[in-house]
Structure formats: structure tokens, C-alpha cells
Amino acid sequence: MSDYKKAKSVEQLIPIEERYRHIRPRPQLPNFAAHIDGVDLTRPFSDAVRAELYQALLDFEVLFFAPQELTPEQHLELAAVFGPVAQGAYFPRKDSHPQIEVLATDADHPASVDHWHSDLSWLENPPAGTVIQLTEVPEVGGDTAWASMSKAFAALSPGLRDYLRGLDATHTWETSQWRNYLANLGEEVLINSIRQFKPVVHPVVLKHPESGKELLFVNETFTRQINGVSALESREILRLLTSWVKQPEFIYTHKWQANGIAVWDNRSTQHYALADYWPQRRLNHRVTFNARGRAGEIDNTLAAVGGLGVTSKVAYGY
Numbered sequence: 001m002s003d004y005k006k007a008k009s010v011e012q013l014i015p016i017e018e019r020y021r022h023i024r025p026r027p028q029l030p031n032f033a034a035h036i037d038g039v040d041l042t043r044p045f046s047d048a049v050r051a052e053l054y055q056a057l058l059d060f061e062v063l064f065f066a067p068q069e070l071t072p073e074q075h076l077e078l079a080a081v082f083g084p085v086a087q088g089a090y091f092p093r094k095d096s097h098p099q100i101e102v103l104a105t106d107a108d109h110p111a112s113v114d115h116w117h118s119d120l121s122w123l124e125n126p127p128a129g130t131v132i133q134l135t136e137v138p139e140v141g142g143d144t145a146w147a148s149m150s151k152a153f154a155a156l157s158p159g160l161r162d163y164l165r166g167l168d169a170t171h172t173w174e175t176s177q178w179r180n181y182l183a184n185l186g187e188e189v190l191i192n193s194i195r196q197f198k199p200v201v202h203p204v205v206l207k208h209p210e211s212g213k214e215l216l217f218v219n220e221t222f223t224r225q226i227n228g229v230s231a232l233e234s235r236e237i238l239r240l241l242t243s244w245v246k247q248p249e250f251i252y253t254h255k256w257q258a259n260g261i262a263v264w265d266n267r268s269t270q271h272y273a274l275a276d277y278w279p280q281r282r283l284n285h286r287v288t289f290n291a292r293g294r295a296g297e298i299d300n301t302l303a304a305v306g307g308l309g310v311t312s313k314v315a316y317g318y
């Protein structure tokens with residue numbers, strides 16, 4: 001049998017019984033997207049539970065918890081298990097707890113994050129991950145899909161993996177709908193953004209700083225080009241890779257229940273929020289965290305460019 005026919009299977013399943021004593025991860029795909037049983041998020045975590053939750057995020061890349069009522073403090077406490085809580089990224093913040101961002105979609109604000117991306121990959125140090133809780137969900141629709149970048153990379157042929165390991169790529173918000181959003185806030189905001197958030201370079205194959213896994217780190221929303229090759233080669237390789245990561249073997253699509261919770265690793269996954277529920281309402285509370293031992297680069301992208309509190313006529317769209 002050709003090797004490529006086996007390539008989408010993982011070489012070895014993670015030994016859950018052996019590795020986990022205090023929580024019970026139930027992966028939905030081989031080594032990916034685990035539902036976590038046995039944790040009450042409303043009570044303080046023991047050190048042992050904390051360590052296993054952290055390990056589970058490295059192992060399974062996206063975690064899900066059953067619906068439960070969380071206070072803002074408990075939401076922040078859960079995020080702090082995985083890394084230092086960031087000051088938010090780009091969405092409006094909750095008045096009482098500015099580290100919590102609130103993303104509301106309804107009849108007047110249609111969903112607009114229906115494209116594959118890794119959050120803020122256009123920063124030198126993108127966030128390590130996010131904990132979201134959906135306090136209101138549509139009757140049907142509004143799922144979120146995550147794709148595993150470790151599985152996607154491992155399934156490529158050995159020759160292509162070697163080739164990609166030697167490459168860097170340029171990421172910028174300017175290729176995304178974020179540009180229209182900022183432009184709509186005013187010329188000054190757009191110019192500030194161009195000055196402040198210049199394109200950055202990341203390796204095409206990122207070695208995860210905490211798990212050591214090799215990850216494909218390009219996404220169709222923010223990756224502008226592969227550096228050091230012709231425009232044609234860059235375009236066609238990016239086209240191959242961004243199609244490659246969308247294969248169903250690498251993707252788990254989560255159906256939400258009200259108050260359900262998810263945590264994702266922003267390095268080892270990309271996500272896509274399905275936009276199929278307008279005009280129904282969906283309310284998402286987000287807390288972002290940075291990598292352990294690494295401070296975040298910025299406070300809030302909109303605040304940094306003078307766009308916080310200005311209302312745009314166009315949706316976020318990125």
C-alpha cells in the first residue's frame with residue numbers, strides 16, 4: 001500500500017488512560033478536538049487538574065466543556081490555566097471586565113468570520129489561544145469549525161514537508177476584510193494601522209513552542225506570500241496548502257449549546273465560524289491568552305490605532 005494512503009491517520013493514538021488521571025478527554029477525531037469530562041469549572045482547580053488541562057490542550061488542540069454558568073471571574077480563571085490572560089484582541093469589551101470581549105451577531109450585525117484563519121497571525125507574537133463561551137446560540141446553525149495544523153502537516157508527503165520546512169511567509173491584515181473595516185472607521189485609523197502593524201514573517205512550518213509538534217502555519221486570510229520564491233510559485237503553493245488544510249480528516253465542526261465552552265490553541269489550529277444563522281442571535285464571550293513566559297505584544301489592536309469606540313458601518317469580517 002502506498003504511504004500516502006495511510007498519511008491522514010495518526011501514527012500513534014495518545015494513551016489517554018495512562019496520561020490522564022483527573023480529567024477524561026474524549027477526542028472527536030484521532031488526537032484532535034476533545035470533549036473534557038469530569039471538571040467543574042465553577043470550583044477552584046487543583047494543581048493536578050490544571051496540569052492535565054494544559055496537557056490536554058497541547059495534545060488535542062481544541063477542548064470543549066459541557067454547558068455551565070460561568071461568572072466572568074471563572075471564565076478568566078479558566079483561560080489563565082493555559083497562559084497569561086491577554087488584554088483582549090480586537091472586539092468590543094465587556095464594561096465590567098475589559099479582558100472579556102463580547103461578539104454579538106444578530107439581524108443588524110450579520111456573522112462575518114466565515115473564513116479560515118488563525119487569530120492575529122499578522123503579529124510577531126500572535127495570541128496562544130482563546131477560551132470562548134456562547135451564552136446565546138441560534139436555534140440551529142452557528143457552528144464553529146477547527147482544523148488541525150499538526151495533522152494537516154503530518155499528512156503531506158515527506159518531500160513536500162522538507163521543502164516547506166525551509167520557507168518563510170509574510171502575514172498581514174491588509175489582505176483581509178479587516179482593511180475595509182478599518183477604512184470605514186476613517187482614513188486616520190487606516191493610516192495608523194498601516195504605520196503600526198507592518199507585515200511580519202513567520203516560518204511556513206512552525207515548531208510549537210510548548211508541544212514541539214510541527215505545524216503548518218499559513219492561512220488564507222492573512223498569509224500574503226511565501227518569501228524568496230517567484231510570485232507564481234508562492235501563489236500556487238499557498239493555494240495547495242490552503243486547500244489541503246480543508247480536508248475533512250483535519251476538521252472538527254462543533255455544534256453549540258447555550259453556555260457551552262471551547263478552548264483552542266491558536267498556533268496548532270485554524271478556525272471558521274459558520275455564518276448560516278442570520279437573522280438569529282448569537283452571543284460570544286472571548287478571553288484570549290498568551291504563550292506561557294511570553295508577554296503579549298499589544299493591548300488592543302483597535303485602541304492602538306485610535307479606532308476603539310468608533311462605529312463602523314461594515315462588519316468585522318475577518
Ligand SMILES: [Fe+2]
Binds near residue numbers: 271
Ligand atoms: Fe478568529
